[in-house]
Amino acid sequence: MMANPLRARGGIKPAHHKTESSGQAIRRVPLPARLVVPLRQDSQGTARAIVAVGDKALKGQLIGVPEEARGTAVHAPTSGTVVGIGPYPVPHPSGLDALCVVIEPDGEERQIEHLRLDTARASRDELIAHLQHSGIVGLGGAVFPSHIKLGKGGVDTLVINGAECEPWITCDDRLMREQSGAVLSGARLLARLAGAQRVLIGIEDNKPQAIAAMREATREVVEREAESAVSVSVVSVPARYPAGDARQLIRALTGVEIPYGRRSDAFGIQCFNVGTAHAVHRALDHGEPLTSRIVTVTGNVERPGNYEVLLGTPANELLALCGVRPGTGHVLMGGPMMGFALPRPEVPVVKATNCLIATSQALFPPAEAEQPCIRCGNCARVCPTGLQPFELYWFSRARNLDRVADYHLFDCMECGCCAYVCPAHIPLVDYFRYAKDAIRGRDEERRAADRARARFEFRGFRIEREKAEKAARLAAKAAETRAAQAAAPDGQPDAQALIAAALSRAQAQNGAAAESPPLSPPPES
Amino acid sequence: MTNPPYIHQPVSIRRVMLTVLVALIPGIVAYVYQVGAGILVNLSIATVVALVAEAGVLWLRAKPVWVALTDGSAVVAAWLVALTLPSIVPWWLTVTAILVAIVGVKHLYGGLGQNPFNPAMAAYCTMIVAYPALMSQWPAAGHTDFLPQLHLILGGSRDIDGVTGATALDALRTGLRNSQTVNNVLNNDIFGVVGGRGWEWIALAYLVGGLFLLARRTITWHQPVGFIAGLGLIATVSWLIQPERFASPLFHLASGGAMLASFFIVTDPVSGATTPWGKFIFAFCVGLLAWLIRVFGVYPEGVAFAVLLMNLFVPLIDMKTQPAVFGYRDRKRP
Numbered sequence: 001m002m003a004n005p006l007r008a009r010g011g012i013k014p015a016h017h018k019t020e021s022s023g024q025a026i027r028r029v030p031l032p033a034r035l036v037v038p039l040r041q042d043s044q045g046t047a048r049a050i051v052a053v054g055d056k057a058l059k060g061q062l063i064g065v066p067e068e069a070r071g072t073a074v075h076a077p078t079s080g081t082v083v084g085i086g087p088y089p090v091p092h093p094s095g096l097d098a099l100c101v102v103i104e105p106d107g108e109e110r111q112i113e114h115l116r117l118d119t120a121r122a123s124r125d126e127l128i129a130h131l132q133h134s135g136i137v138g139l140g141g142a143v144f145p146s147h148i149k150l151g152k153g154g155v156d157t158l159v160i161n162g163a164e165c166e167p168w169i170t171c172d173d174r175l176m177r178e179q180s181g182a183v184l185s186g187a188r189l190l191a192r193l194a195g196a197q198r199v200l201i202g203i204e205d206n207k208p209q210a211i212a213a214m215r216e217a218t219r220e221v222v223e224r225e226a227e228s229a230v231s232v233s234v235v236s237v238p239a240r241y242p243a244g245d246a247r248q249l250i251r252a253l254t255g256v257e258i259p260y261g262r263r264s265d266a267f268g269i270q271c272f273n274v275g276t277a278h279a280v281h282r283a284l285d286h287g288e289p290l291t292s293r294i295v296t297v298t299g300n301v302e303r304p305g306n307y308e309v310l311l312g313t314p315a316n317e318l319l320a321l322c323g324v325r326p327g328t329g330h331v332l333m334g335g336p337m338m339g340f341a342l343p344r345p346e347v348p349v350v351k352a353t354n355c356l357i358a359t360s361q362a363l364f365p366p367a368e369a370e371q372p373c374i375r376c377g378n379c380a381r382v383c384p385t386g387l388q389p390f391e392l393y394w395f396s397r398a399r400n401l402d403r404v405a406d407y408h409l410f411d412c413m414e415c416g417c418c419a420y421v422c423p424a425h426i427p428l429v430d431y432f433r434y435a436k437d438a439i440r441g442r443d444e445e446r447r448a449a450d451r452a453r454a455r456f457e458f459r460g461f462r463i464e465r466e467k468a469e470k471a472a473r474l475a476a477k478a479a480e481t482r483a484a485q486a487a488a489p490d491g492q493p494d495a496q497a498l499i500a501a502a503l504s505r506a507q508a509q510n511g512a513a514a515e516s517p518p519l520s521p522p523p524e525s
Numbered sequence: 526m527t528n529p530p531y532i533h534q535p536v537s538i539r540r541v542m543l544t545v546l547v548a549l550i551p552g553i554v555a556y557v558y559q560v561g562a563g564i565l566v567n568l569s570i571a572t573v574v575a576l577v578a579e580a581g582v583l584w585l586r587a588k589p590v591w592v593a594l595t596d597g598s599a600v601v602a603a604w605l606v607a608l609t610l611p612s613i614v615p616w617w618l619t620v621t622a623i624l625v626a627i628v629g630v631k632h633l634y635g636g637l638g639q640n641p642f643n644p645a646m647a648a649y650c651t652m653i654v655a656y657p658a659l660m661s662q663w664p665a666a667g668h669t670d671f672l673p674q675l676h677l678i679l680g681g682s683r684d685i686d687g688v689t690g691a692t693a694l695d696a697l698r699t700g701l702r703n704s705q706t707v708n709n710v711l712n713n714d715i716f717g718v719v720g721g722r723g724w725e726w727i728a729l730a731y732l733v734g735g736l737f738l739l740a741r742r743t744i745t746w747h748q749p750v751g752f753i754a755g756l757g758l759i760a761t762v763s764w765l766i767q768p769e770r771f772a773s774p775l776f777h778l779a780s781g782g783a784m785l786a787s788f789f790i791v792t793d794p795v796s797g798a799t800t801p802w803g804k805f806i807f808a809f810c811v812g813l814l815a816w817l818i819r820v821f822g823v824y825p826e827g828v829a830f831a832v833l834l835m836n837l838f839v840p841l842i843d844m845k846t847q848p849a850v851f852g853y854r855d856r857k858r859p
Contacts, residue, residue, distance in 0.1 A: 259852025336531040372638035375794045385851040408850045416530035423536040
């Protein structure tokens with residue numbers, strides 16, 4: 001099956017640099033001296049540590065539990081001793097530290113008893129909960145918890161993303177070649193959990209072996225189970241960055257365009273990475289929590305390739321195993337289009353780490369100096385979202401935030417195609433990030449100002465109300481006094497009547513305080 | 526530490542400008558062959574003055590001189606100015622035109638990428654308003670003797686007999702004013718197969734250069750096709766209705782600056798529209814206006830004024846032709 005004939009808009013074809021690392025089988029790496037496991041391993045929140053310094057942990061043992069329903073569990077990647085819990089450097093562009101559990105491996109790799117689930121019998125809710133407890137998140141790089149994606153249901157098409165469009169990265173390619181059966185098994189489980197009737201596995205046409213392997217696995221399943229509830233198709237999509245962006249891939253496979261501000265399940269489609277499908281298979285069919293992942297190590301290294309790496313392994317140790325060549329600059333995590341430079345070399349491998357690239361001046365020449373925009377429109381021609389990046393740039397520079405938002409700034413996924421082709425070497429994506437931050441900041445300020453205004457207006461309302469109540473009380477008192485005076489024959493107020501009136505007023509006031517209606521602010525303007 | 530993307534296509538403004546200069550070479554070669562080497566003198570004067578003016582203004586504006594000077598944009602502007610002026614205008618007219626283009630139109634508006642008007646066309650318009658006589662003395666095709674041309678360029682006495690001749694558009698205009706029919710006018714040896722004799726080959730050479738730009742993706746089809754459609758459509762309709770009063774579309778396309786304009790002028794990204802449809806509409810309207818000015822206006826050639834007029838509408842055109850964004854193209858979906 002070929003991809004949908006709808007011609008994809010935009011996109012670029014940079015040198016793919018896949019063959020450096022795709023030639024050899026996935027290798028395992030020796031246990032490092034220590035593992036630094038961040039407690040934040042998904043895009044939703046930080047897990048709470050349930051081990052203490054000095055505790056022994058087995059491989060796969062739960063060490064962090066999610067604080068809320070959206071979070072995922074964190075496990076010990078190997079057996080050993082917890083030697084520290086605290087803030088450590090993590091792979092994040094901000095360079096800030098985050099809470100981690102440090103484990104010193106004992107080298108024995110003693111495992112926990114794996115929970116054997118009967119996937120055929122277990123209920124959907126049970127299986128989805130098990131994914132959360134196994135720490136399953138999107139391994140394409142976004143680390144969005146899979147159980148949230150599956151929770152809603154209402155999906156008819158499951159897209160499995162094997163496009164892997166970024167240059168240099170080959171971990172999904174190798175995984176599909178070597179573990180096609182496991183990937184397919186995970187994909188079918190995901191389809192069942194999502195309620196999908198069909199599975200579309202999209203792979204870029206520059207990975208013929210992966211396509212062949214996945215097709216072979218699919219054929220075997222079809223032969224084994226003649227009547228399957230789920231149809232599976234392996235679809236070759238034209239190699240073109242960013243074909244692996246979920247929405248771009250969904251469009252290529254189904255023709256449906258999902259706006260960047262919307263979720264795909266509203267359109268009956270859900271998308272998972274092949275690595276995630278593999279992890280789902282390991283978690284549900286084997287009861288193994290997610291404690292390792294495939295990482296492509298490539299770039300300026302002697303032995304580029306793909307490695308099965310325990311989460312928490314320091315990046316610099318992994319790179320050292322691959323033989324970092326002299327002249328290496330910073331290390332990229334992710335691809336060169338959307339990845340980022342590691343703030344420090346010793347940060348750990350996490351669930352989002354699909355690739356580490358050692359850069360050098362020769363492989364990654366620094367960007368040339370920025371020149372003025374000549375409105376050549378190349379950026380608009382390559383924008384997969386169909387934006388006009390140069391207009392966004394002009395409005396961003398001018399701080400014309402309303403216009404930049406009108407021109408769909410928030411539909412920009414920051415894929416970097418525009419900056420890649422810009423002949424003026426303008427770092428367009430940087431401008432867009434800046435403008436997004438500025439707009440968010442401004443909106444936050446506006447909300448704060450609105451709250452302050454609401455408070456201020458309510459204060460005015462309250463003062464007026466109290467004034468009115470006081471006036472009413474005084475008027476009532478005056479009326480009673482006048483009534484008492486009128487009642488007294490000699491024009492002098494009757495002392496008894498005055499006291500009785502005061503008493504009744506006090507009673508009325510107490511009663512009113514007890515059952516006074518709750519304060520209601522003035523209506524929002 | 527920098528931000529992604531960490532890889533970049535090996536492209537630069539300089540390369541874009543160099544491509545444009547290369548694409549102009551067929552036209553220049555044809556020019557020299559048909560009309561004489563005088564154009565080379567003007568091109569040289571224009572280039573030197575443009576670079577000096579560019580450097581001077583950059584220095585006055587306290588901007589980095591070298592990067593901007595070597596980006597090639599000044600040279601492209603200089604060549605386009607020189608190619609739109611008659612190649613035997615005195616040197617000082619070329620110098621003035623370049624100063625208008627570089628200092629006035631480009632840098633007073635903020636330099637590269639900021640000018641709302643096409644520098645070459647603005648310079649041409651200024652010159653034709655300021656020096657109408659000099660600007661209408663075009664060298665005659667076939668009179669390729671270099672020395673008389675050089676003499677005129679260096680400001681010698683304007684003894685122009687035997688060197689200049691009416692352009693095709695001029696001759697047609699004068700003939701029609703004198704109540705001749707198109708066929709009568711065209712029955713003159715200054716006309717060739719479809720346009721001015723000799724000049725039509727230069728137009729063809731510009732077309733070749735333009736196709737090179739298209740092949741290199743330096744320009745897109747929208748503006749050339751739009752311009753040719755705009756000029757060609759109105760010329761065809763009028764020609765079909767009154768062939769004795771209106772020249773054929775081929776004549777219009779092969780004459781004056783039509784081919785230079787369709788591939789090198791209306792394709793200017795800075796002063797032109799930028800969205801796909803916007804580019805087409807912009808160029809289409811330039812073609813339409815150019816025909817109107819040629820046929821009903823005061824000047825025989827209307828492309829330059831048409832471009833400046835349409836430059837004014839660029840922000841509006843761009844605003845109204847924004848392409849639909851991913852996910853918003855089909856409004857029927859949920």
